Every structure is written in structure tokens, then in C-alpha cells.
Amino acid sequence: MAEPNTIYKLIILYMLEQVDFPLNNTKISNFFLDKDYTTYFTVQQVVNDLLESELITYETTHSNTQYRITASGKETLHFFEDKISEAIRKDVADYFSANQIELKQDADILADYYKTTNQDYAVHCQLKQHNHPVIDFTLTVKNTEMAEAVCENWKKQSEEVYAYLMDLLVK
Numbered sequence: 001m002a003e004p005n006t007i008y009k010l011i012i013l014y015m016l017e018q019v020d021f022p023l024n025n026t027k028i029s030n031f032f033l034d035k036d037y038t039t040y041f042t043v044q045q046v047v048n049d050l051l052e053s054e055l056i057t058y059e060t061t062h063s064n065t066q067y068r069i070t071a072s073g074k075e076t077l078h079f080f081e082d083k084i085s086e087a088i089r090k091d092v093a094d095y096f097s098a099n100q101i102e103l104k105q106d107a108d109i110l111a112d113y114y115k116t117t118n119q120d121y122a123v124h125c126q127l128k129q130h131n132h133p134v135i136d137f138t139l140t141v142k143n144t145e146m147a148e149a150v151c152e153n154w155k156k157q158s159e160e161v162y163a164y165l166m167d168l169l170v171k
């Protein structure tokens with residue numbers, strides 16, 4: 001039997017290959033913690049090992065890190081895929097099924113901010129469908145509190161904002 005950390009790496013690669021969008025750190029960690037597979041710190045070490053090996057890649061915003069499998073990761077997974085038991089595959093499928101809407105929203109509704117040269121904050125918001133942006137804009141605000149509020153509210157209300165803008169602009 002393979003070493004536990006090797007199995008954990010394969011599980012993460014398997015999870016990332018099963019979806020057509022990135023998974024954030026919280027969702028990956030929650031899978032392992034919900035199933036009592038291992039500890040949070042072990043998951044973080046395994047993720048770091050996968051990053052160092054360039055089997056996964058990541059994008060980071062102020063409040064979120066999202067991971068994708070690389071071509072090397074896919075190749076590695078296919079070579080060792082038989083090491084993932086049917087019980088684990090079922091656990092992954094059940095987790096995705098139970099969290100499908102939340103997982104997809106995390107990947108499709110993006111918001112981040114950065115400080116501008118004018119000492120304001122630019123908030124970049126995006127709503128995606130099928131991995132393609134349907135709305136993508138940057139809004140300038142005066143401080144971090146406003147930037148964080150815009151990010152949080154965009155995540156909650158992006159679909160309503162998009163529908164409102166479409167209604168207003170297509171008249």
C-alpha cells in the first residue's frame with residue numbers, strides 16, 4: 001500500500017481533474033477534514049508538495065487561493081490512478097454532489113482588490129459562465145474597507161447586478 005501522503009496527493013489531483021474549474025484551498029481541506037482522512041496541516045503540506053512538484057498551479061487573491069491540475073499532474077494521476085480506491089472515489093463524488101453549487105460559485109464569482117498609484121483601491125470583479133467571463137469590470141474605491149465590502153457584496157449579488165445591468169443596457 002502507498003504511503004498516506006502519496007494517497008493524499010493523488011486524491012487532490014483526482015479532485016482537481018474531476019472538475020472544469022479551480023478548487024479553492026478551503027474546499028480541498030474541507031473534503032479531507034469532513035471525511036477524517038487527515039489533519040489540516042497535513043493537507044497544507046501535501047498541497048505545497050504538489051505545488052513544488054508543479055503537479056498543480058494556483059492563483060491567489062486577498063481572500064482565496066484556487067488550484068488547478070497541470071499537464072504533469074494529469075500525467076502523474078493517470079499513471080497512479082489505480083492507487084485511489086473505489087471508496088475514496090465515491091467519497092469525492094459524494095462531496096462534489098453535496099457541494100456542487102457552492103463549489104461552482106467559488107470558481108465563477110471572482111473579486112479582488114489592489115492599491116492603485118493614486119493611493120485608491122481598484123476592485124476587480126468578474127462573473128464567469130463555462131469558464132468564460134460574462135462580466136468583468138474594475139471599480140475604484142477610497143479605502144480597504146470599501147474594497148472588501150465590494151468584494152464581499154459582489155460574491156453575494158453578482159447575478160442580480162449582472163441581470164440589472166443587462167436589463168438597463170439592452171433596452
